[in-house]
Structure formats: C-alpha cells, structure tokens
Amino acid sequence: MYDVTPVVKGKNVHFKMPDPALYEALGYEGMKDLMYRFYDEIYESSIANFFPQDEEEFAKVKEKNARFFIQLCGGPKVYTESEGQDLTEYMIRLHDAFSIYEKSRYEWLGCMEIALRETDIPQELKESFWEYLEAFSKLTVNSFTDGSHYYSAYTQAIQDD
Numbered sequence: 001m002y003d004v005t006p007v008v009k010g011k012n013v014h015f016k017m018p019d020p021a022l023y024e025a026l027g028y029e030g031m032k033d034l035m036y037r038f039y040d041e042i043y044e045s046s047i048a049n050f051f052p053q054d055e056e057e058f059a060k061v062k063e064k065n066a067r068f069f070i071q072l073c074g075g076p077k078v079y080t081e082s083e084g085q086d087l088t089e090y091m092i093r094l095h096d097a098f099s100i101y102e103k104s105r106y107e108w109l110g111c112m113e114i115a116l117r118e119t120d121i122p123q124e125l126k127e128s129f130w131e132y133l134e135a136f137s138k139l140t141v142n143s144f145t146d147g148s149h150y151y152s153a154y155t156q157a158i159q160d161d
Helices: 020-043 055-072 087-097 102-117 123-140
Strands: 013-015 157-159
Touching (some): 020 123, 087 157
Parallel strands (some): 013 157
C-alpha cells in the first residue's frame, strides 16, 4: 500500500517531478500502457462521471492524458494541449472546472495504485512516481466537506530538486 496524506486547504505542496528513469524503464509504449490501464480503472470507478462516458470520447481522453504523463516523465514533447504553458500550472488550472473533493482524490490515487502494482518495473520507480502523484494531486482538490471551495495557486506548487 502506498501512503496518502490528507489535503490541507491553502497549504503549499512540495513535490519532485517524476524520475525520468520511469520513462526510460517503460519507454513510450510501456508508459502509454500504464496510463491506459489506469484510465480503464478510472472508467469503472466512482469518479468515472468526471470523464466522457462515450467510449470513443473516453479513448481520446486516455490518449491525451497518456501523452501528458509521457512528456511529464521525461519522454518526448508530445502534449500540445498546454500550448507552451508550464505543465504543472496547466494541470492545476485544468481541474478547476470540476468540483474535486478529497474522496475523489483518494479514488483517483487508488486507480493508479492498481495500475502501478500491475506494472513490471523496479519498486523504487513506482514509489518515486507515486510520491509525485500523491503530492501533486493535492493541488487539484478544490471542494471541501465544510462547503467551502479553494483553488490552489500555481505558487503553492513548490518543486523540490
């Protein structure tokens, strides 16, 4: 089981970018396979409502998001949707359009945990990727059980070297 720490509204989030060794170990097709399996888990989860239910439209989302993670993890520059904007900032803002509670974050991470467990790479690479996802996903939570909303500022995403 991978660790998950709670979101603290308004708190800065420190994270390290994924180790490029993850992309080196998986390659383009292996990274794509990981992300497709992850999104297949999402499609069957309690947060599937955040994604298109039409299979063809969902396939486009899987492809686009796989390209995001491929580039984020050190692969080729294949994610064009951010139009040159920093990927971290772009992804924070992209999630503003959805009401994302911590419960949804846990479900999202749980789907990734399943996909990672099924991936044949060294555990330290899985853990490094998990640490990035666990920290960064905090920045996408914008709705809280007390009825309040808070949209993380890009300046709260503090990349550690």
